[in-house]
Amino acid sequence: MKKLKYALFTGCTAKQSTPEQMMSTMAVAEKLGIELIELTEASCCGASHLQDYDDFLSLVLNARNIAYAEKHGLTMVTICNTCQLNTAMTKHRLDNNAELKAKVNEKLAEVGLEYKGTSDVTHFLYAIIDDIGLDKIKEMVVTPLSQFNIAPFYGCHNIRPSELQNETHKSPESAYRPTSLDDLIIACGGKNVDYEEKNKCCGFHVELQAPHTAAVLTGNAIAGAMDGNADWMVTPCPLCHLKLDTQTAHASEAIGREVELPVLHMQQMVGLALGCSPAELGLNHHLAKVNFV
Amino acid sequence: MSTEHKITTQQVNFKVFRFNADEDYLPYYEDYSMEVTSEEVVLDILNRIKWDHDGSFSYRRSCRHGICGACAIKVNGRSTLACKESMNDMVDLFGSELTIEPLSIKRVVKDMIIDKGDFWEKHEAVQPYLVADIDENPETENLVSPEDADALDDADLCIQCGACHYACPAVAINEEFFGPAAFAAAYRFSADVRDNSEERLKTVNEMGQGVWDCVKCFECAEVCPKEINPIGKITKLHQMAFQEGIAENNVAVRHAVGFKKSIEKRGVLDEGGLVLYSEGPSIVKHIPVALRMFTKGKIAMPWAIPTSDNMDEIKKLVESSSTAKF
Ligand code: SF4
Ligand code: SF4
Ligand code: FES
Numbered sequence: 001m002k003k004l005k006y007a008l009f010t011g012c013t014a015k016q017s018t019p020e021q022m023m024s025t026m027a028v029a030e031k032l033g034i035e036l037i038e039l040t041e042a043s044c045c046g047a048s049h050l051q052d053y054d055d056f057l058s059l060v061l062n063a064r065n066i067a068y069a070e071k072h073g074l075t076m077v078t079i080c081n082t083c084q085l086n087t088a089m090t091k092h093r094l095d096n097n098a099e100l101k102a103k104v105n106e107k108l109a110e111v112g113l114e115y116k117g118t119s120d121v122t123h124f125l126y127a128i129i130d131d132i133g134l135d136k137i138k139e140m141v142v143t144p145l146s147q148f149n150i151a152p153f154y155g156c157h158n159i160r161p162s163e164l165q166n167e168t169h170k171s172p173e174s175a176y177r178p179t180s181l182d183d184l185i186i187a188c189g190g191k192n193v194d195y196e197e198k199n200k201c202c203g204f205h206v207e208l209q210a211p212h213t214a215a216v217l218t219g220n221a222i223a224g225a226m227d228g229n230a231d232w233m234v235t236p237c238p239l240c241h242l243k244l245d246t247q248t249a250h251a252s253e254a255i256g257r258e259v260e261l262p263v264l265h266m267q268q269m270v271g272l273a274l275g276c277s278p279a280e281l282g283l284n285h286h287l288a289k290v291n292f293v
Numbered sequence: 294m295s296t297e298h299k300i301t302t303q304q305v306n307f308k309v310f311r312f313n314a315d316e317d318y319l320p321y322y323e324d325y326s327m328e329v330t331s332e333e334v335v336l337d338i339l340n341r342i343k344w345d346h347d348g349s350f351s352y353r354r355s356c357r358h359g360i361c362g363a364c365a366i367k368v369n370g371r372s373t374l375a376c377k378e379s380m381n382d383m384v385d386l387f388g389s390e391l392t393i394e395p396l397s398i399k400r401v402v403k404d405m406i407i408d409k410g411d412f413w414e415k416h417e418a419v420q421p422y423l424v425a426d427i428d429e430n431p432e433t434e435n436l437v438s439p440e441d442a443d444a445l446d447d448a449d450l451c452i453q454c455g456a457c458h459y460a461c462p463a464v465a466i467n468e469e470f471f472g473p474a475a476f477a478a479a480y481r482f483s484a485d486v487r488d489n490s491e492e493r494l495k496t497v498n499e500m501g502q503g504v505w506d507c508v509k510c511f512e513c514a515e516v517c518p519k520e521i522n523p524i525g526k527i528t529k530l531h532q533m534a535f536q537e538g539i540a541e542n543n544v545a546v547r548h549a550v551g552f553k554k555s556i557e558k559r560g561v562l563d564e565g566g567l568v569l570y571s572e573g574p575s576i577v578k579h580i581p582v583a584l585r586m587f588t589k590g591k592i593a594m595p596w597a598i599p600t601s602d603n604m605d606e607i608k609k610l611v612e613s614s615s616t617a618k619f
Contacts, residue, residue, distance in 0.1 A: 012562035016593040017586065041602040043560040048509050050552040052531035054617035057553065060610055107614045111606040160511035161522075175515050176371050176386060196370070201462055201510035208571050209545035210506040213466045217508065246582055246591070285589050 004131055006077035007069035007119070008036040009087065011238070012044050014079055018238040020282025024267035025079050025124065027281055031140070031274040032132055036077070039068045045086035048157070048205060056103075062090035063104045063115040075120040077127050079267070081237035082205075084123040085157035088164045091121050122168060123158055125236040125266055129180055130170040134187040142275035144189025148232065148292070150269065151193040151225035151261070152181035153244065155237035156201050175199065181234065181266065188273035197224035202243040212254060218243050219255035231292065232262040234269045241265055246287050262290045301331045303384060309342060310394040311350075313403050320398070323347070329380045336364055336375040338393070339405070352405035359518060362454035366405050367394045372456035374518040396459035412455050415471045419479040419497055424490035441486045448481035448526055450519045457513035457523050469502040473513035473523030476504060480526035483533060498534045498541070505531075505545035535617050547571045550619045557611040560601025565592060 014022040029036050042065040044050075051058040066087065069076035078084040094101040095117045105114055122130070128137065159165060165172040173180055178199050182192040202221055203214030222244060225233050235241050244263040252258045263286070264272075271281045278284070278293045305327055312320035325342055336354055343350045353363040357376045364375040369387045383391060393405075400407040427435075457473040458464055464472040471479075479497045482488050497503045504527050513523040531549070534540040548571040555562045569576050586592050593599075601607060 012564065015561065015599045016564045017591045019590060041560075041606075043601050043607050044552065044556050044562045046552055046556075047562070049549045050556070052528060053535055053549040053619065054553060054615050055528075055532055057611065057615040057617070060614040061556065061607070064606070064610065107610060110613060111609055113606070156510045156512075161514045174386060176369070201508050201512075203508055205509045206463075206506060208548055208568070209500065209543075210463070210467065210508070213463055213470075213506060213508060216466045217462060246586055249582070285591055287585055287589055287591075 003033055003035055004127075005035040005037065005074055006127060007072050007074040008038045009042050009045075009065060009069070009076050009078045009083060010038060011078065011080040011083040012047075013238040013242070017242060018265070018285070020268065020285040021079060021238045021241070021265050023280060023282040024265055024271050024276070027276045028267045028271045028274065031271070031276060032128070034127075034132075037072055037074065039065065039076070041068050045083045047082050048086060051086075058086070059090055059093065059100070060104050060107045062087050063094060064108060064111075064113055066091060066119055066121065067108060067113045067115045069119040069121075070116055073119075075122060075127070077122055077124050079124050079236075080239060081123065081155040081157035082239055084121070085164070087121045088168050091117065092164060092167060120168070123236060125158065125180055125184070126169045128270070129184065134183055137184070137187045137270070137273075141187070141189055141273045143273055145185075145269070145273055146189045146191075148190045149193050149228070149230050150185045150190040151195060151228055151230035151233045152185060152198050153202070153221060153225070153233050153235040153240055153263070154178045154181055154199045155235055155240040158236060159199060181236065184266065184270065185234065188269060190269075190273075193225060193228040193230045195224040195228040195230075197221040202240040204239040204243040207243065207247070211250065214243070215247065215250040215254035218247050219251035219257070219259050222248065222251060222259040222261055223255060223257060225261055226259060230261060232264055232290070234264045234266055236266040238265065248288060260288050262286060262288050262292070264290070302328050303331075303389065305329045305380070305384060305389045305391060307338065307342075308390070308392045309350075309404075310392075310398070310401075311404055312401050313349075314401070315403075320401070322392075329384070331379075331381045333380045334376055335366070335368060335373060335378045335380060335383065335393075338380065339364075339366075339375055351403045360452055362452035365396055365454040365456045365459075365518075367396055367459075368392070370394075372396060372460040372516040374454055374456060377518050396455055407459075409455055411468075412453075412458050412472070412474065415458075415475040416453070416478060419471060419475045420490055420493045421475075421478040421482065423482060423485060423488050424493070425487045426489070435487065437486060444484050444486075445481055446484070446525070446529075447519075447521055448477050448484065451477050451481070451521055452519060454518065456516045456518060460512045460516045462510060462512065463506055463508050467501065467506060470506050471497065471502050473507075473527070476507075476530060477521055477523045477526045480530055483530070494530070494533055494537055495539055497530055498539060500543060500545060504534075505543075532617070535619060538618075540619060544571050544573075544575075546619065547573075553611065553615065553617075557608055559598065560604055560607045561599055563598050565595070566598075
């Protein structure tokens with residue numbers, strides 16, 4: 001099989017508040033034989049807030065990021081749901097609006113770049129599922145996670161809006177019945193926990209401006225997983241991870257119930273199953289103690 | 294050329310929410326099992342429950358054409374316009390066990406019928422009408438160009454079904470929050486070239502009730518049977534607040550503006566710096582969590598915050614492409 005190669009858009013969080021996201025991405029890529037070319041020139045995607053202030057600037061910056069992936073001739077892979085949404089949304093808008101694309105390219109030309117629309121944009125979760133395949137992952141598992149009930153937490157920006165799902169992924173999943181993470185848990189030998197909140201919002205984006213709303217959403221999500229008897233949760237989004245891992249005190253207070261569970265990044269779960277060491281996966285960087293390894 | 298059209302049937306089990314506020318102390322669920330044909334829509338099932346099983350079963354419907362907005366309910370938790378949603382699609386999506394519930398269990402009056410009072414109050418609060426000084430005897434027609442009509446971006450197609458409103462998690466938690474349908478209406482009139490309301494945008498920009506409390510979950514975009522994309526309109530209302538100079542200097546507004554400041558300095562975000570800029574002195578309330586994060590290596594020190602390569606490009610683009618002011 002030809003070695004898989006992607007242009008990696010790390011986003012900001014993997015380099016700051018979730019260093020374990022970066023470590024586990026690299027460890028898992030190596031196990032899976034994936035080559036990642038990091039886009040060190042990339043800027044922040046705007047995290048779904050910049051466009052509220054300055055939509056055009058957000059488009060230009062995201063188009064610039066994709067232009068760098070195009071220079072490498074590679075599919076861009078993201079490791080954050082919100083980076084995925086903002087980048088894929090930019091691509092969608094520019095590929096469907098020649099006038100807008102021309103306006104953005106006028107700006108990019110000032111720095112010698114051009115957005116062509118030749119590179120796809122996908123999340124690492126879907127890259128693994130679409131390009132490597134669940135059967136192959138299953139074959140590669142050395143430490144099946146068979147003793148664990150694992151609660152998938154999908155996060156909004158990978159599964160909604162489904163318009164982008166349909167455009168971006170080989171086997172698009174439903175916003176109401178997503179399966180990718182459940183399937184991946186099973187491929188890693190674990191038992192998937194089904195619970196109502198698995199495709200709901202964690203509240204991350206209003207943490208500062210609407211802390212009560214944010215805390216209730218976080219609390220409900222962890223409580224749902226706990227009621228489903230989960231040993232831990234797993235998410236493809238570092239922002240969901242941050243919310244669920246670091247805000248348990250506020251969440252417990254908001255819903256009037258003590259809630260806490262270890263929340264692993266999707267890469268950490270896959271890494272454990274593929275035999276990476278806890279240190280390589282950065283499992284010591286969590287606030288909710290990961291005490292099962 | 295003839296395409297063969299085959300009607301298929303399938304056994305489906307329904308769990309149907311029942312409650313009569315005049316008689317029942319608690320709600321309960323009634324089970325019905327039915328042979329469903331691929332031709333039917335969800336409303337046909339509601340009709341069959343009433344006509345064939347229990348005449349007291351209550352729900353709202355009127356036009357049966359997806360235009361009156363009366364028939365919205367939830368199927369397996371998903372807001373759905375009963376007269377538009379095909380049973381085939383529901384079975385494809387959820388399988389043959391379907392739970393039928395009103396849009397909001399909290400607001401139920403009888404079975405599928407809810408009190409939409411909160412929805413209409415919020416709708417009314419955003420001035421859902423044109424505010425304009427109209428010359429009663431104009432000399433020429435008051436024309437709206439096709440481009441100006443396009444700017445409404447289909448917001449005028451809303452049928453007030455409430456599917457988005459009762460699917461919105463922010464509405465469910467925060468009683469003040471106007472919700473996606475009210476914002477779509479606010480956008481529809483604020484984007485109209487003939488409108489000159491000064492109040493509406495201010496109203497939808499207030500913290501708590503306004504656009505800044507939307508959690509950006511895209512549920513509203515997902516459920517809207519008219520594909521109005523309310524979150525898209527919310528984004529536009531945010532932008533209008535800056536364009537019209539009514540964005541207040543508060544934590545939410547600084548949070549949006551802070552991204553630009555961080556990007557022009559480093560390309561990537563300075564996460565700690567962003568929180569400090571957004572919160573100002575009230576950042577102290579985050580100290581306990583920040584300390585725990587620090588001990589786990591989850592906070593980058595100021596000297597270790599990365600910077601993008603080719604910063605000169607980013608700086609140049611920020612300078613030449615940004616138009617927004619704050
Ligand atoms: S995107 Fe905002 S308005 Fe829409 S459902 Fe989510 S919180 Fe509500
Ligand atoms: S925006 Fe869509 S879902 Fe919401 S009330 Fe209007 S038509 Fe219904
Ligand atoms: S009956 Fe009118 S919209 Fe369904």
